[in-house]
Amino acid sequence: MIRIKCPYCGERDHSEFTYGGDASIKYPSLDASVSEWTKAIFFRENIRGIQKETWHHTNGCRLWLEVERSTITHEIKSVKACHPQIDKITKNKS
Amino acid sequence: MTRFNAWNVFKNGFTGQKNWDRQWRDPEPKKEYDIIIVGGGLHGLATAYYLAKNHNKKNIAVLEKGWIGGGNAGRNTTIVRSNYMMPGNHEFYEHSLKLWENLSHDLNYNVMFSQRAHVSLFHSPSARDGAARRYNIMRLHGTDGELWDLDTLKNNIPHLNYNNARFPILGAAVQKRAGNARHDSTVWGFARAADSLGVDILQNCEVTGVKRSQNNIESIETSRGTMKAKKVGFAVAGHTSLLWQMAGLGNLPIESHKLQAFVTESIKPLLDQVVVYGVGGAHFYISQSDKGSMVFGGDLDWYKSYAQRGNLPMVQDSAEAAMAIMPCLGRIRLLRHWAGVMDMSMDGSFFICKTPLSNLYLNAGWNYGGFKASPASGWYFADLIANEQPHKNVQNHNLERFEKGINIDERGAGPDPKLHG
Numbered sequence: 001m002i003r004i005k006c007p008y009c010g011e012r013d014h015s016e017f018t019y020g021g022d023a024s025i026k027y028p029s030l031d032a033s034v035s036e037w038t039k040a041i042f043f044r045e046n047i048r049g050i051q052k053e054t055w056h057h058t059n060g061c062r063l064w065l066e067v068e069r070s071t072i073t074h075e076i077k078s079v080k081a082c083h084p085q086i087d088k089i090t091k092n093k094s
Numbered sequence: 095m096t097r098f099n100a101w102n103v104f105k106n107g108f109t110g111q112k113n114w115d116r117q118w119r120d121p122e123p124k125k126e127y128d129i130i131i132v133g134g135g136l137h138g139l140a141t142a143y144y145l146a147k148n149h150n151k152k153n154i155a156v157l158e159k160g161w162i163g164g165g166n167a168g169r170n171t172t173i174v175r176s177n178y179m180m181p182g183n184h185e186f187y188e189h190s191l192k193l194w195e196n197l198s199h200d201l202n203y204n205v206m207f208s209q210r211a212h213v214s215l216f217h218s219p220s221a222r223d224g225a226a227r228r229y230n231i232m233r234l235h236g237t238d239g240e241l242w243d244l245d246t247l248k249n250n251i252p253h254l255n256y257n258n259a260r261f262p263i264l265g266a267a268v269q270k271r272a273g274n275a276r277h278d279s280t281v282w283g284f285a286r287a288a289d290s291l292g293v294d295i296l297q298n299c300e301v302t303g304v305k306r307s308q309n310n311i312e313s314i315e316t317s318r319g320t321m322k323a324k325k326v327g328f329a330v331a332g333h334t335s336l337l338w339q340m341a342g343l344g345n346l347p348i349e350s351h352k353l354q355a356f357v358t359e360s361i362k363p364l365l366d367q368v369v370v371y372g373v374g375g376a377h378f379y380i381s382q383s384d385k386g387s388m389v390f391g392g393d394l395d396w397y398k399s400y401a402q403r404g405n406l407p408m409v410q411d412s413a414e415a416a417m418a419i420m421p422c423l424g425r426i427r428l429l430r431h432w433a434g435v436m437d438m439s440m441d442g443s444f445f446i447c448k449t450p451l452s453n454l455y456l457n458a459g460w461n462y463g464g465f466k467a468s469p470a471s472g473w474y475f476a477d478l479i480a481n482e483q484p485h486k487n488v489q490n491h492n493l494e495r496f497e498k499g500i501n502i503d504e505r506g507a508g509p510d511p512k513l514h515g
């Protein structure tokens with residue numbers, strides 16, 4: 001079992017989460033060429049080592065997280081929320 | 095190489111079985127080959143075999159970083175079937191099944207191909223309609239397929255859970271010519287047959303670098319020295335991206351995921367068929383090996399990984415699925431489980447194609463389906479390398495199909511590799 005430290009819920013089993021995919025993809029502008037969009041949507045670096053990826057805490061806070069994880073050992077280096085201003089939003093509410 | 099036949103078995107019986115030749119040679123690498131295939135798995139060896147046999151090519155090497163049969167050839171659930179629907183796929187897999195039907199004779203090696211029927215259960219009227227559509231399309235293209243109603247299914251497989259299943263079984267879509275084969279025999283058989291046609295099989299020979307000019311590959315650097323090659327084929331399921339990047343070619347429409355399989359202790363004959371839980375949907379497949387073990391598998395581990403070991407949530411899911419359709423397995427003990435790293439492609443279909451480099455050819459992206467595909471994969475890949483243009487059955491299995499919008503998406507799951515189970 002991989003244990004993911006969700007910044008809001010604490011350390012949880014990865015079976016609570018849904019794996020999203022590569023978090024390093026940068027989508028081109030809407031008027032970019034078909035070839036650029038094809039590269040962004042279909043082509044992957046497929047890193048063997050530490051990669052940035054997204055996980056959705058489906059059975060928890062339901063936030064999308066950006067995780068740095070080794071695809072060889074499954075060791076997790078860092079976890080943070082995908083939304084850059086999520087801290088502000090949650091603070092304002094409380 | 096000594097041929098396997100009744101006379102040789104009889105003769106060697108009198109000489110203590112000491113006079114059999116090696117199954118394949120252990121040659122020293124040459125400095126230069128006409129064709130180098132990287133990857134000594136089922137696909138690479140089948141390619142080398144058909145290059146030598148169908149196209150009369152000489153001076154071929156197959157590079158394997160470990161030993162023959164130590165990669166995904168030894169990490170699968172050995173199912174062979176051709177119940178595919180998309181143009182290109184059904185011709186390809188049907189051709190593969192036809193090759194399987196004669197493979198033992200062709201290779202002079204018993205691959206223990208057993209056409210015991212592949213039975214996909216359905217659990218709702220809409221799933222039945224979906225199965226009817228898929229199997230009718232197969233029949234229109236000359237592949238066998240039939241629908242079994244509940245009574246027929248009960249007569250053939252009496253011990254599924256017909257009483258209180260969470261998803262009641264309504265019937266099954268069946269391909270009778272499908273079944274399974276022995277994975278080790280297949281890879282050994284291809285290695286032995288390729289070797290007997292002069293192919294050099296180089297084990298413990300890991301590719302460490304690819305030396306290229308602007309438009310082609312000049313040589314391959316390996317742990318056993320540098321080799322020049324006129325043509326190079328990549329057939330390294332699971333690690334294709336790494337090799338592709340070694341050749342300086344950037345990204346591929348592939349992610350590496352791991353898929354687990356499970357084997358139980360041996361029991362008396364229980365299951366005569368390959369049984370699948372749901373057609374192309376919820377995934378669980380089970381059969382009984384000739385040794386009596388129940389062999390089964392489920393979904394991917396759902397996250398990208400190069401680790402050849404599985405994770406526990408999927409063990410639990412697969413065990414639950416086993417209990418859901420065959421509650422009689424409740425007390426059986428699991429002996430082993432393992433994971434294989436596979437190329438999951440962006441539309442769930444494979445690649446047998448040319449590449450941006452003039453003398454490099456790609457065979458990759460086998461998803462869940464590499465074992466059954468291996469004879470046809472070798473057949474068409476050899477054809478591509480020899481004739482330098484793809485056969486019409488694999489003409490769209492290339493890297494350009496995504497940009498053209500002609501994805502071959504059998505499940506309609508979209509560009510998310512983990513969903514193409």
